[in-house]
Amino acid sequence: MKRTSRDIRTANRYEVLRQIIAESPTSRQELAAATGLSLATVATLVGELLDLGMITEVGFEDSAGGRPRGLVAVNASGGALIGVDIAETYVHVELFDLGLNVLARAEEDVRPGESLPEQVVGHVVTAVGSVVTQAGIEGARVLGVGVSVPGQVDRATGVSEYAPNWDWHDVPLLDLLTEHIAYPLYLDNPLRASAVAELWFGAARGRGNAVVVNLGTGVGAGLVLGGGLHRGVSNSAGEWGHTTMVLDGRLCRCGNHGCVETYIGARGIMLNLRELSPDSPLLHAEDQTATIDALARGVAADDPVARRVVHETARYLGAGVADLVNLFNPEIVVLSSWVARTLGEPLLHEVREAVTRHALPRPLAATEVVLSPIPTDPVCLGAATFALEGALQTVGQKNGKRAAPVRSRTTTPSS
Amino acid sequence: MKRTSRDIRTANRYEVLRQIIAESPTSRQELAAATGLSLATVATLVGELLDLGMITEVGFEDSAGGRPRGLVAVNASGGALIGVDIAETYVHVELFDLGLNVLARAEEDVRPGESLPEQVVGHVVTAVGSVVTQAGIEGARVLGVGVSVPGQVDRATGVSEYAPNWDWHDVPLLDLLTEHIAYPLYLDNPLRASAVAELWFGAARGRGNAVVVNLGTGVGAGLVLGGGLHRGVSNSAGEWGHTTMVLDGRLCRCGNHGCVETYIGARGIMLNLRELSPDSPLLHAEDQTATIDALARGVAADDPVARRVVHETARYLGAGVADLVNLFNPEIVVLSSWVARTLGEPLLHEVREAVTRHALPRPLAATEVVLSPIPTDPVCLGAATFALEGALQTVGQKNGKRAAPVRSRTTTPSS
DNA sequence: GGACTTTATAAAGCCCCTTTCCAAACCCCT
DNA sequence: AGGGGTTTGGAAAGGGGCTTTATAAAGTCC
Numbered sequence: 001m002k003r004t005s006r007d008i009r010t011a012n013r014y015e016v017l018r019q020i021i022a023e024s025p026t027s028r029q030e031l032a033a034a035t036g037l038s039l040a041t042v043a044t045l046v047g048e049l050l051d052l053g054m055i056t057e058v059g060f061e062d063s064a065g066g067r068p069r070g071l072v073a074v075n076a077s078g079g080a081l082i083g084v085d086i087a088e089t090y091v092h093v094e095l096f097d098l099g100l101n102v103l104a105r106a107e108e109d110v111r112p113g114e115s116l117p118e119q120v121v122g123h124v125v126t127a128v129g130s131v132v133t134q135a136g137i138e139g140a141r142v143l144g145v146g147v148s149v150p151g152q153v154d155r156a157t158g159v160s161e162y163a164p165n166w167d168w169h170d171v172p173l174l175d176l177l178t179e180h181i182a183y184p185l186y187l188d189n190p191l192r193a194s195a196v197a198e199l200w201f202g203a204a205r206g207r208g209n210a211v212v213v214n215l216g217t218g219v220g221a222g223l224v225l226g227g228g229l230h231r232g233v234s235n236s237a238g239e240w241g242h243t244t245m246v247l248d249g250r251l252c253r254c255g256n257h258g259c260v261e262t263y264i265g266a267r268g269i270m271l272n273l274r275e276l277s278p279d280s281p282l283l284h285a286e287d288q289t290a291t292i293d294a295l296a297r298g299v300a301a302d303d304p305v306a307r308r309v310v311h312e313t314a315r316y317l318g319a320g321v322a323d324l325v326n327l328f329n330p331e332i333v334v335l336s337s338w339v340a341r342t343l344g345e346p347l348l349h350e351v352r353e354a355v356t357r358h359a360l361p362r363p364l365a366a367t368e369v370v371l372s373p374i375p376t377d378p379v380c381l382g383a384a385t386f387a388l389e390g391a392l393q394t395v396g397q398k399n400g401k402r403a404a405p406v407r408s409r410t411t412t413p414s415s
Numbered sequence: 416m417k418r419t420s421r422d423i424r425t426a427n428r429y430e431v432l433r434q435i436i437a438e439s440p441t442s443r444q445e446l447a448a449a450t451g452l453s454l455a456t457v458a459t460l461v462g463e464l465l466d467l468g469m470i471t472e473v474g475f476e477d478s479a480g481g482r483p484r485g486l487v488a489v490n491a492s493g494g495a496l497i498g499v500d501i502a503e504t505y506v507h508v509e510l511f512d513l514g515l516n517v518l519a520r521a522e523e524d525v526r527p528g529e530s531l532p533e534q535v536v537g538h539v540v541t542a543v544g545s546v547v548t549q550a551g552i553e554g555a556r557v558l559g560v561g562v563s564v565p566g567q568v569d570r571a572t573g574v575s576e577y578a579p580n581w582d583w584h585d586v587p588l589l590d591l592l593t594e595h596i597a598y599p600l601y602l603d604n605p606l607r608a609s610a611v612a613e614l615w616f617g618a619a620r621g622r623g624n625a626v627v628v629n630l631g632t633g634v635g636a637g638l639v640l641g642g643g644l645h646r647g648v649s650n651s652a653g654e655w656g657h658t659t660m661v662l663d664g665r666l667c668r669c670g671n672h673g674c675v676e677t678y679i680g681a682r683g684i685m686l687n688l689r690e691l692s693p694d695s696p697l698l699h700a701e702d703q704t705a706t707i708d709a710l711a712r713g714v715a716a717d718d719p720v721a722r723r724v725v726h727e728t729a730r731y732l733g734a735g736v737a738d739l740v741n742l743f744n745p746e747i748v749v750l751s752s753w754v755a756r757t758l759g760e761p762l763l764h765e766v767r768e769a770v771t772r773h774a775l776p777r778p779l780a781a782t783e784v785v786l787s788p789i790p791t792d793p794v795c796l797g798a799a800t801f802a803l804e805g806a807l808q809t810v811g812q813k814n815g816k817r818a819a820p821v822r823s824r825t826t827t828p829s830s
Numbered sequence: 831g832g833a834c835t836t837t838a839t840a841a842a843g844c845c846c847c848t849t850t851c852c853a854a855a856c857c858c859c860t
Numbered sequence: 861a862g863g864g865g866t867t868t869g870g871a872a873a874g875g876g877g878c879t880t881t882a883t884a885a886a887g888t889c890c
Contacts, residue, residue, distance in 0.1 A: 002451055003418075003422075003423050003426065004423070005420050005423065007418075008418050008419070008420065011418065036417055152777045161777060162776070162777060208648065209647060209648045221742070223742075225640055225641070225645055226640070226641060226643075226645070228641075230640055230641070230743075231744070232624060232743055232744020232745065232778065232781075233623065233624045233744055233745060233746045233781050233782075234744055234777060234778065234780070234781040235744070236744045236775070236777045236778050236781075237742065237743055237744035237778075238742065238744075239741040239742065239744075239775055239778060240741070240742055242738075242741055242773075242775060243738040243741060243742065244660060244734040244735070244737070244738055244773065245659060245660070245662060246661060246662045247660060247661045247664075247730075247731070247734060249662075254775065256772070256773055315662075316662070319659040319662060320659070322659070323657075323658040323659055326654040326655070326657055326658060327636070327638075327652065327653065327654065327655055327658065327742075328645075328647055328652055329646070329647020329648055329649055329650070329651045329652035329653075329654075330647065330648060331648045357671070358659065358671055360651070360654055360657060360669065361577070362567045362576060362577060362649060362651045363647070363649065363651045363652075363654060365649070366647075366648050366649040366651075367648075
């Protein structure tokens with residue numbers, strides 16, 4: 001709540017490391033220019049990161065006639081981060097080096113019946129164990145594990161307050177995981193995970209205001225406001241999927257009608273298709289992934305039905321994104337998650353047109369709409385980033401409370 | 416953009432003064448408890464404000480057995496602030512003392528034809544002159560004038576980039592005003608003015624996250640996020656009125672269909688009434704104020720048509736507010752501006768029910784929906800607050816730039 | 831009147847960032 | 861080969877902020 005000068009330090013530390021990860025190797029001068037900090041501050045922060053072993057000096061670069069610039073780069077082997085993406089049907093785990101390259105990957109299927117927390121935890125534990133052995137990392141080098149679970153999450157206590165897909169209520173997920181996983185754990189939800197991924201490594205890097213729109217089975221928006229993630233008062237900001245877009249429209253699983261999600265979530269898109277062409281060969285019964293894949297292929301092959309579905313979907317999505325643009329006035333809107341990746345450019349193109357039609361001129365002029373440039377699972381990456389942030393935060397902590405000052409007050413020593 | 420430790424000081428200064436204005440007189444201890452600052456910091460900030468003449472020491476209060484607490488209070492006569500609310504049909508100006516009590520008030524009508532900037536500026540100048548002479552204030556004590564003008568505003572340059580009602584484009588309003596008004600001027604729009612008013616003196620005081628919904632002829636949302644006003648990247652955040660709520664719904668003046676404003680703005684409410692009862696006696700042709708007043712009286716008299724109109728309006732508004740609750744996860748939603756004030760409790764009651772139906776349980780649980788408790792024109796008050804913020808900010812400024820260090824580089828002094 | 835409390839201010843300490851100064855490293859020219 | 865000139869990087873000094881600790885001031889209670 002209260003701001004202190006330490007927060008400034010933490011933010012700057014993030015900023016510098018972000019920059020180094022983005023552009024490795026790099027010089028202190030470049031960092032100072034990129035961050036707007038003074039050379040001296042950059043030097044001390046770089047020193048800190050060197051001491052931590054997160055970066056290393058990797059040589060020199062010619063300067064314009066003077067002393068050569070020292071170069072620093074991410075010390076990829078300086079530690080490992082694990083990102084866990086828990087979803088309705090799978091648990092996806094990736095292990096990253098400090099350059100945020102994927103070193104190992106594991107996936108566990110979650111069967112429709114397996115809705116007990118213990119079962120899900122079991123999958124996570126197995127997959128985490130798997131990536132650690134795959135990568136041949138010694139445990140001590142794992143800096144932390146970020147865990148993303150759908151729904152509402154209390155990150156302070158590590159409780160999954162509500163997970164709609166399994167109807168979890170107040171499951172102490174982090175406690176359950178701690179029993180089996182010795183690394184530092186960080187819990188949050190996929191919305192915020194992918195937003196943080198964009199903020200650190202994706203299209204929102206360096207932007208103070210951004211909206212990361214997640215298009216998957218569920219729909220949501222990660223909000224980057226004033227340079228940081230906006231969480232709201234109870235860490236549930238960004239629930240955009242249940243915004244009313246068509247009053248008295250389609251029934252949503254949340255119980256309301258006309259929610260955004262029912263038009264542009266994977267199930268909504270399938271419905272768009274079904275309404276347009278009830279027995280289209282593109283439809284794959286209940287298989288969302290297969291249907292969206294088929295749609296993407298259809299668009300590529302110029303199938304008129306597929307094109308119309310994308311057009312229709314973009315009409316809804318564009319109107320929704322325009323609303324976000326008007327409301328937040330962001331620098332950039334990033335379309336993320338698997339539906340956006342699968343439908344790709346054709347969807348983006350149509351969305352841009354729809355946004356241009358709907359948004360007000362001034363906010364529109366300040367905004368660009370892009371696809372997420374992150375090639376891997378953004379939720380895993382984002383979850384791992386939570387772990388990275390956690391590791392960086394502890395740097396600032398007091399590195400050990402001093403022993404109690406044993407000062408005899410009433411008695412003088414022997415004498 | 417960049418945060419510095421000075422920002423912390425400014426924020427704390429705001430916080431302390433806010434608290435003093437809210438609760439005058441008060442003691443340093445109370446301030447420390449309320450703000451979470453240390454006694455020492457509070458003492459220095461109080462000292463600063465005393466030096467500025469914005470507050471005064473007003474006596475003592477018994478403590479629990481020790482030295483009595485010194486009490487401080489706003490020094491009402493320590494300065495005056497002027498708030499200017501420029502709207503489509505009027506210019507409203509109020510002069511406040513430092514306790515933010517209205518000392519004088521002036522109103523000028525803006526005729527339908529008078530759309531030239533010079534004409535509007537003329538009205539503002541007349542009204543400002545009027546309140547100053549009415550209050551019998553000497554010019555030197557006016558700390559500043561806040562000006563609110565509808566539409567998009569560049570507050571740094573003082574340009575009204577776009578005002579929809581008069582079709583202004585890039586009018587250098589502040590420059591025009593500076594020619595006739597000698598006091599420091601601050602420009603912004605009514606959305607943000609009323610948000611700041613709530614933040615300082617209204618229902619959002621002390622809240623880190625709040626949404627101020629403006630219900631007038633136009634509709635918008637002032638966003639308080641992380642303790643401060645969210646402006647977006649080009650100072651146009653909060654344009655909520657043109658959010659699509661009914662895809663392909665009513666035509667809006669912005670050119671789109673189904674905007675929130677067309678259902679819950681004053682004109683939209685009139686339309687709701689007309690659709691329900693085309694020749695209702697409540698309808699007053701084009702007079703928005705008269706119609707909304709009639710509606711309010713109708714509801715009070717249990718007129719079934721009026722009640723249904725309010726119910727219908729609340730259905731739209733509730734859905735919209737629920738969207739904001741889901742998206743921002745605020746602590747409080749404040750309904751402000753004249754339509755909200757006129758329809759009052761009956762509207763609020765229906766809105767609360769609608770919000771409860773539409774919002775997700777977790778964000779809903781953290782939020783309350785209230786009417787603005789500000790008794791006067793919140794836009795004038797907010798505009799005056801901009802002036803107050805401005806006056807406080809200059810405190811921190813370097814109190815005089817040093818003369819340029821004339822250091823001869825190439826020649827040594829005489830010798 | 832002394833002891834204990836409570837308040838207010840002054841002093842010292844810590845954190846953070848920037849500016850300034852200086853040594854080190856390198857180029858180029860003489 | 862040896863000086864300038866330039867650039868880098870680090871150390872020191874300085875300025876702003878906040879907090880904790882010490883001290884002075886003002887009262888109450890016994």
